[in-house]
Amino acid sequence: xxxxxxxxxxxxxxxxxxxxxxxxxxxxxxxxxxxxxxxxxxxxxxxxxxxxxxxxxxxxxxxxxxxxxxxxxxxxxxxxxxxxxxxxxxxxxxxxxxxxxxxxxxxxxxxxxxxxxxxxxxxxxxxxxxxxxxxxxxxxxxxxxxxxxxxxxxxxxxxxxxxxxxxxxxxxxxxxxxxxxxxxxxxxxxxxxxxxxxxxxxxxxxxxxxxxxxxxxxxxxxxxxxxxxxxxxxxxxxxxxxxxxxxxxxxxxxxxxxxxxxxxxxxxxxxxxxxxxxxxxxxxxxxxxxxxxxxxxxxxxxxxxxxxxxxxxxxxxxxxxxxxxxxxxxxxxxxxxxxxxxxxxxxxxxxxxxxxxxxxxxxxxxxxxxxx
Ligand SMILES: [Zn+2]
Numbered sequence: 001x002x003x004x005x006x007x008x009x010x011x012x013x014x015x016x017x018x019x020x021x022x023x024x025x026x027x028x029x030x031x032x033x034x035x036x037x038x039x040x041x042x043x044x045x046x047x048x049x050x051x052x053x054x055x056x057x058x059x060x061x062x063x064x065x066x067x068x069x070x071x072x073x074x075x076x077x078x079x080x081x082x083x084x085x086x087x088x089x090x091x092x093x094x095x096x097x098x099x100x101x102x103x104x105x106x107x108x109x110x111x112x113x114x115x116x117x118x119x120x121x122x123x124x125x126x127x128x129x130x131x132x133x134x135x136x137x138x139x140x141x142x143x144x145x146x147x148x149x150x151x152x153x154x155x156x157x158x159x160x161x162x163x164x165x166x167x168x169x170x171x172x173x174x175x176x177x178x179x180x181x182x183x184x185x186x187x188x189x190x191x192x193x194x195x196x197x198x199x200x201x202x203x204x205x206x207x208x209x210x211x212x213x214x215x216x217x218x219x220x221x222x223x224x225x226x227x228x229x230x231x232x233x234x235x236x237x238x239x240x241x242x243x244x245x246x247x248x249x250x251x252x253x254x255x256x257x258x259x260x261x262x263x264x265x266x267x268x269x270x271x272x273x274x275x276x277x278x279x280x281x282x283x284x285x286x287x288x289x290x291x292x293x294x295x296x297x298x299x300x301x302x303x304x305x306x307x308x309x310x311x312x313x314x315x316x317x318x319x320x321x322x323x324x325x326x327x328x329x330x331x332x333x334x335x336x337x338x339x340x341x342x343x344x345x346x347x348x349x350x351x352x353x354x355x356x357x358x359x360x361x362x363x364x365x366x367x368x369x370x371x372x
Contacts (some may be wrong), residue, residue, distance in 0.1 A: 002353045004034040004061065004095050006260040007040075011099050012064070014347050016165065017110065018157040018209065019244050020102040025067045030086060031095025037061045039358040040348060042341040044334070048363035051085060055092050062089070063348075065340045069100035099344060104246050104291065110340050111248035113201065114289045114309075117268045118261075119253045125230040126288045127300065133207040138200060139217055139228040140175055142187060152220035153201075157209030160244075169202040175227070181242065187224040204233070206244075223335075224350020247290035249305055255285040258307065258327050265309065271335050273371050275320040278307065278327025301326045311336045334367035341365065 006365045010026050020026050041059040043050045045066040052063050070083070076083045090097055103109050105125075115123045123193035137158060150168055153159065159167040159193035175198040179185045205213050210230065218226060252261070259280035266274060284306040290297060294310030295317030301308050302324060321328035341361045348359045 001036040001038060002356050003033065004028070004031050004035040004037055004097075006098060007037055007061065007353065007357075008033075010099065010348075010351055011354065012102075015102040015141075016160065016161060017102050017108045018165075019105040020100065022208070024101045025070050026098050026100045026102045029067060029069045029096040029098055030089055031061070031097070035060060035093065037093055037095070037357065039344040040345075041360055041362050042345045042348075043362035043365050044341055046085060046369075047364070047366070048137065048162075049366070050362050051088050053362050054094050055088075058090050059094060059360075061095045061097060063341075064096070064098050064341075065103065065337060065342055065344070067100050068096060087292060099154070101246070103340065105244045105342070108339065109343055110291050111246070111289065113250045113339055113343060114291060114336065115250055117154045118248040118264065118287065118289075119252065120248070120287060122210065123250030126137060126247030126249040126290055127245055127297065134233040135207050135210055135326060136202060136231045136233055137205050137210070137213060137217070137228060138202045138231070139202055139221070139226060140173075140198045141226075142175075143172070143197045143199055143220060144308045145149050145220075146170065146201060149217060149220045150201050150203075152216040153203060153205075153213050156213040156216035158205040159214045160206070163202055167203065171200045173198060173200055184224055186224070207232075208337075218252050247310075249286070249288040252285050252287055255283045258284050261287075261307065262329065265329065265331055270329055271333055274332070274335070275313065275318075275319045275330040276328060277313060278329075282327065284327060289294045289336070292333050295321075295328065296331070298324065298326060298328055309336070332367070332369075334369065338365070338367070354369075 007068045017027055025141050037060045040061045040063055041054045041057060041058040042063045043113060044063060046068040059301045060326050066308055076086050078084045154166045175196045179188050179190050181191050183190050187196050217228060258278050259282055262276060288301050288305035288308045290310040293312035295313035296310055298317060298321045307327035307329060309329040309331055313328060313330035318328055331371045345361050348354060348357060
């Protein structure tokens with residue numbers, strides 16, 4: 001039998017929570033770490049029908065894309081729909097876990113699936129490098145404290161290169177300093193010159209996590225004034241920006257009319273409707289896709305893509321697209337994300353725990369919005 005914390009660790013390996021947006025709340029939402037899990041129900045989000053299906057199929061875990069607990073809850077009671085739903089889960093011993101923007105950003109997940117469906121090639125993340133530049137942080141730590149500082153920096157998000165985590169380079173040397181008369185040094189005395197055996201620890205870090213890595217470094221370092229340097233790197237030389245990022249951008253196998261692309265999208269993603277801005281007779285070949293809600297990123301397509309396919313677009317998104325001469329296709333938030341539960345289910349089935357788990361995609365999953 002697999003424990004809940006083991007499944008959470010597996011999900012983090014594939015969809016590192018370090019790669020989630022800072023505002024997000026992925027991971028374990030409800031459950032006991034040592035709960036034994038045999039049946040998993042996977043859904044886009046938690047709904048009453050999904051809970052009923054989990055109870056009926058005796059699932060011990062619901063894995064969703066959208067986190068159910070997003071903002072702090074003031075209470076968990078039957079006085080709110082959210083409280084009632086959480087109580088239903090707790091009373092039936094059903095745990096709840098979410099993989100949200102950490103899944104969006106992971107290589108080989110939803111962005112790759114959507115790009116493959118359209119036959120795109122030469123794809124890279126649509127929103128990779130900015131505002132998430134690759135940086136290198138170098139810190140000098142007294143030998144006995146090197147492990148604790150490195151561990152704290154890794155925990156805060158430093159040292160991820162492609163699919164490798166906890167990556168660092170270390171070298172030994174000697175640190176020299178003279179303590180000022182007002183100091184409270186961890187090593188040495190105020191007013192004296194000191195030499196200390198130190199390690200130089202280097203790690204790459206996305207600028208997204210730089211602030212919290214520096215806070216972790218300061219909190220774990222024994223010195224009152226830790227010495228560290230931060231360098232901004234060219235994004236081409238590092239795997240950080242190349243692999244992790246939101247959405248995808250690349251080329252179609254051959255240029256097509258926008259009208260033909262719209263028909264392809266409707267067919268392959270089984271969409272009864274979609275909305276778009278642009279000339280249906282125009283030729284498009286460079287395509288950006290952003291699952292979920294991405295109309296506000298139309299300006300990022302300038303000079304890079306002829307069309308942005310996303311969901312949740314509003315009037316002003318279409319107006320901006322028209323002004324920029326870039327086609328904008330609203331295939332729906334649900335339309336671009338309904339495949340995610342299958343992706344998560346396949347990941348679990350192909351994992352080391354695949355043989356021990358009964359994994360189902362919820363049959364009760366539904367678009368909350370009805371189109372007529
Ligand atoms: Zn979404």
